[in-house]
Each structure stands twice: as structure tokens, then as C-alpha cells.
Amino acid sequence: MKKLTAVSLSGGVDSLVAAYLLKNEGHDLIGLHFTIGYGTNQTTININRIAKQLDIPIKIIDCAAEFKSKVVDYFTKTYLSGKTPNPCMVCNRLIKFGLILSCARKMGASMLATGHYARITEDTQGRFHLLKGVDKIKDQSYFLARLTQEQLSAAMFPLGKFTKSEVKNIAKKQGLKAITQNESQDICFIKGKTYGQFLTAQSCYEPTPGLIEDVSGNTIGEHNGLHFFTIGQRRGINCPASEPYYVVGIDPGQNRLIVGFKEELLSPGLKTVKINWIIHPPDNKISVSTRIRGRQDPEPSKLYPIDNETALIRFAKPQSAVTPGQGAVFYKGSEVLGSGWIEKFR
Template structure:
């Protein structure tokens, strides 16, 4: 097969490339340039850290005898990922930009580039699996539950699954590093990335202000009855469930329980007020390509590191999905993804919408 391998400069995508070349495939390595220094608030006088990743990827590709390219997708990334990230925070939601990057960049723009290059498939270093059964492609969890990334891949279509390879889906991370070390890859011991790539210091508010060109507007902290408790520094600095960094004296521990971008208020309450049994989910993608015609029982995951929970799921005629959990869940957060599982198979997922408790 002729395969376009997405190489981030990390150990996972490098080992994916090695496994595929060792298997005799014709591989082309590539790295996507997704943002410039100015997008991440880094001085033009400094070299963006992503250039180090490019050199690591180039080194691995050279060692494996693969052609290697850097594709500049920064305009598309800004339009489909960064702008959406900024807009979500301004509307009181907490987005997961890695999901949009996978959806629009890795399995959107990169897939288009692969077809231009005459490649049969693209491959990434994600920890997930793809199976073909009864005429449909299935997206499944990785064998290593501690590294499973199926949650951020729920937006994949049948066509994308048909032309994608996840060589690491059946491996553990320790095995991945062993393969890299045995292959003499330069990044065998490179730490995993943790932060959102275009927010290298974790200061989301600074990036949002950079892209809007104006500081956020302070407003009122209120309780559930609307009583003013103090002043906040802008709703983009808060997320549902947060209790640290509120900056005002309160009797007992209080948590962010709601954000209202219209009134510019942040509602604070006791921890019990964070629990809800319902989530309304939009922009939904069913992996099979077909929405169920009746309610179903399955497990649902509402954040990356949380175990999925049993729920009843009801698809609506407008394409949205209503999720009712068997047990109340803590801090169901608008903007995060709700992903449905049947055992280790991903049924689909979407974005949690703002709703009244």
C-alpha cells in the first residue's frame, strides 16, 4: 500500500511509520504546520517549538528512508479550530480543539492531500482500532485503556475509516517506546505532549484576547437566585466545576455551576449543584452513518479521562441527541464531547449544548 503518515515529531507517530515501512509499505511522511508564532502569542524573534517537532519528524523519516513533506495548513487551522475555540469560550462553553483538529485537519485536509499524492491510506499514531464487520467499519478502543484515544475520534466517517490506519491500536505505550528505542529513533524517550498545541503555556484567556484584539469584560459572580457575590474577570476564565482561582472570599467551598454570556455572569454554588442526569448533544456524528430509529441503551463518556457511564439515549428528529444518565453526573460541561460506546465500539458522539438544569 501507498500510505501518507502524519508525523507530529513524537514517538507514537514515528513508531507508526516504522511499523508500516517494516511491513513493506510505500510510505510518505508529513507534518502539518498548523499555526504560526503570532497565533500562539510567541514573539516572531523566537523559534516556535513546533519547528523542533518538524526536525524530529524529518530525522525519523530520513532514517526510515521515507520522503518527507511539511504541509502548511495554518489558514485552515485558524478558520476551523482556533476561531471555533475562541467563539466557544466567548459563548460560555469549554471546547476540545483536539477533536476539531482530528476532524478537519488530520481526517479532512490531510486525507485530501493523500488522494492528490496517490496514497491509498493515511496513518496516524492514535491509540485506537478500526475493524470491518458486516459491511461497516467500526471504530474501537485501543487495547491499552490508559492510552485509548477513541473519544477524540468520534467524528470519523465510514469513508475516512476505510482509508485510515492506526498501527498502534493493539500496542501498549511501553511497547511503543521499546520499538522506537530498538529502531534508533531520535525521539524514543521524548515526553508526550500535554497542552493544546497553540496554547503552549496553558493560558487560554491570553490566546482568546490575542485573537479578539480586546480584553474580556469583567462581570458579576451570582448565586442560583441571582444575588451578586462579587466580581469576576471575564467568563472565558472559568469553566463548569471550577473552584480554584475564583478570587473572592466565600463561606465554604463554591464551584462554577453556570456561565451566562448574555448577562456576563458566572453562577457559583455548592458541589451538589454541579450534578445533573441530562445532556443535550448537537453536531452529532453516528459512526455507522445512520442514526438509530429508536432509543438505545449504551455507555456515554463526557470528558476525556472519565470512565463512560450507563445512559438512555434518544435521537431527535433535528439530529440532536438527548442523553439521560442512570446516575447524576458531575459538571456536565457545554462544549465538551459526549461519546457513546457499545462495549469497546464507538457508536458516535457530539458536542454538549448549553441547557437548563
């Protein structure tokens, strides 16, 4: 008897093709479509069109309450603390490969497949390794770097060995039609609004005007609320100067926005905390490439472990807009070694 495999179906072409590939390989499939309580329900209404194309059953899972408590609340609280959150990394660990994987197992599935562009291998000792997808532009290993060994052991990424253009060609050749044309977004629950507008609408937010200071501590203007800003931002500062100002620091304790010129965004390194190691934690410094945001190439750097969950990163070349709250993901070639949260830049 074949084992049951669950596949997460968003309604987009990536998850649709992922499911097709698995079925073509002979997997016994069940589709899972989860709702988060934000946006329209058109995708949910039309999900039966996906079921008919693939000829598989699809179950709809209401994740709204858990998504709100574990992802949206994290998002708002992180902004309140003066940091910039990365909800996609949190969602992958707590919702997709947390709640959804748990639901899949209760239905009898042993594996959960998604349409992510990444790869997984298993070594002879039974340890799982997370690798970049072969499509350098679509690679999503950064957003999966918080997954644990247990989660990776149950994860399948059928698209990891394909490029986006190849996936589109498969869909066209097989007559597979997505019910949504939207590309995956990091902030799926914010549509038609800016981050600032979304945060202002949350019950825990009350925009509080405060001072804008330069890096020398001189007051040069006022802001309408720190949650409208993130490190590296240029728009919205509105302080005349000989060259553009950028946000270089956010001080929620004193409600200060700190700005500087472009060169003052450069940082030689960072501290990273709450590290999730996919490899065994190193005892001594190692050479890595560090990615500090999802769509940036990893940069050559040295990692200096402080303990198993904390490390310092020193870049070979200073990097711009190192942002507290974002994920720092460490690579060796194509392999993800681990990831931590950026606590502060040095």
C-alpha cells in the same frame, strides 16, 4: 505495484513507531508533517532525522491558514458563546483527516496512518467501526469520534493493539529516537500560557468584568472576564463561603458567572446536538455508556433520539461538571457508536 500509504509524523515516539510498524509490514510509505503556525519550528527543522531513521521521504505541509480558520477561530468563538470547545475533535475531522488526507490523496496515497491509540474494523457490509485502543489509559477513540465513514475508510491506527509501554519498548529495541518528548496535548496551539491568556491576546476578545452570582441569583462578587472560566472550575472565583464555590453556569448574554457548591455541579443528563453517527442512527432509546470528557471513563446511560442529529442522555448516576461545548461520545462496550456536542445540561 504496492499502494502508497501516507503517515502523519509529528516527531513524537507514537507516530514514529506507527510508521516503523507499517514499513515493517511492507507498506510503501510517505511521511507528512504539518505545521500550524504556533510554537517553535524546531520540530520542522529536525524532521529530516525522522526521515533518515525510517528511510522514507517526508513532505512538510503548511496548514497554518486553515488551522487558524477552522480550529483556532472555532476555539475562540466557542468561548465567546459561553461554551467550552474541544479543538482536538475538530482538528481530527477537519485538519488531520480533512486537509492532510486530501493532500495525501493528491500525492497518490490511498490511506492515512496516525499514531492514535484506537482501532478500526470493517464489517461484511463494508461499514467501518471505531473501537477503543487496547491501552485503557492512552485510548484516544473519544477524540476520533467525529470522523465520518468516508474518513474511517481511509484511516489506519497501527498503535491501537499496543500499550504505550509496548510502543516505547519497540522504539528502544529498534533504536528509534523521537525528536520531541512531549506527549500529545488536546490544546497543541497553546504553550506557555493559560487558556485565558491566549484568549485575551486574540483580536476578537476584550475582557469585560461582570457579576458573580450564586444559584439563587444573589450577587456575591465580580469576575474579570467569562473566558477565564469553564464549568466545574474552582480556581479564580475568590468568593469566601463555608465551602468552595465551583462554576456551574456561564451566561454571556448578561455577562454573569454562576457559581455553586460541589453538589450543584451534578446533572442527571444532557442534550447533545449535531450527532455524528458511526453506526446507523437508532430509532428508539438504547443503552450506552457516555463519555463527556476525554480522560473520563464512559458512564452507563440511556440515549433517547429526538432526530438523527439530536438526542437526550440520561445517566444511571448523576455526573459532575457536564460542560456545554464539549463532546459527548456514546459507546457500546469497546465500540464508538457516535458523538455529539453537549448543548446544555439538564
